Amino acid sequence: PPDVAQLGRSTWTFLHTTAAYYPLKAPPETQNNMMALLKSLSLLYPCSWCADDFQKDIKYNPPDVSGREGLSRWLCERHNSVNLKLGKERFECTNEKLDERWGEGPKN
Numbered sequence: 001p002p003d004v005a006q007l008g009r010s011t012w013t014f015l016h017t018t019a020a021y022y023p024l025k026a027p028p029e030t031q032n033n034m035m036a037l038l039k040s041l042s043l044l045y046p047c048s049w050c051a052d053d054f055q056k057d058i059k060y061n062p063p064d065v066s067g068r069e070g071l072s073r074w075l076c077e078r079h080n081s082v083n084l085k086l087g088k089e090r091f092e093c094t095n096e097k098l099d100e101r102w103g104e105g106p107k108n
């Protein structure tokens with residue numbers, strides 16, 4: 001079986017980084033591609049109980065793929081729901097914190 005923690009860290013890195021570099025305002029085709037990526041991930045993720053919970057979470061909280069800020073915050077909240085389940089610390093889902101951790105950070 002896969003190393004669920006290592007898989008999770010890698011997957012969150014990919015997802016949060018992709019969101020941090022997503023267009024500020026995504027064109028329709030980009031939105032469709034992101035929606036397909038998230039749906040596919042929830043179906044193909046190689047940890048079956050993680051995938052089941054992610055599918056349910058996505059169903060009740062549909063992805064906001066309109067642009068960078070909405071997508072980053074939406075993902076942050078999904079990650080927080082896994083953090084809660086695992087007893088991990090909550091991340092503060094502000095655009096400032098998210099950009100600092102996963103994007104280019106504050107401009108100087």
Ligand code: FAD
Nearest residue numbers: 004005008009011012016049050054076077079080082091
């Ligand atoms: P991770 O939770 O992997 O976080 C990596 C880094 O992201 C942190 O160091 C922090 O800097 C940052 N971060 C933390 N929270 C947030 C946030 N809310 N927004 C943005 N950045 C943040 N594991 C299970 O055991 N059971 C599950 O059911 C499960 N479901 C998962 C579902 C999905 C879709 C994914 C991608 C992973 C899942 N995992 C699950 C794995 C789990 O979320 C962690 O990745 C794993 O436990 C390793 O945790 P970690 O403490 O190293 O940090």
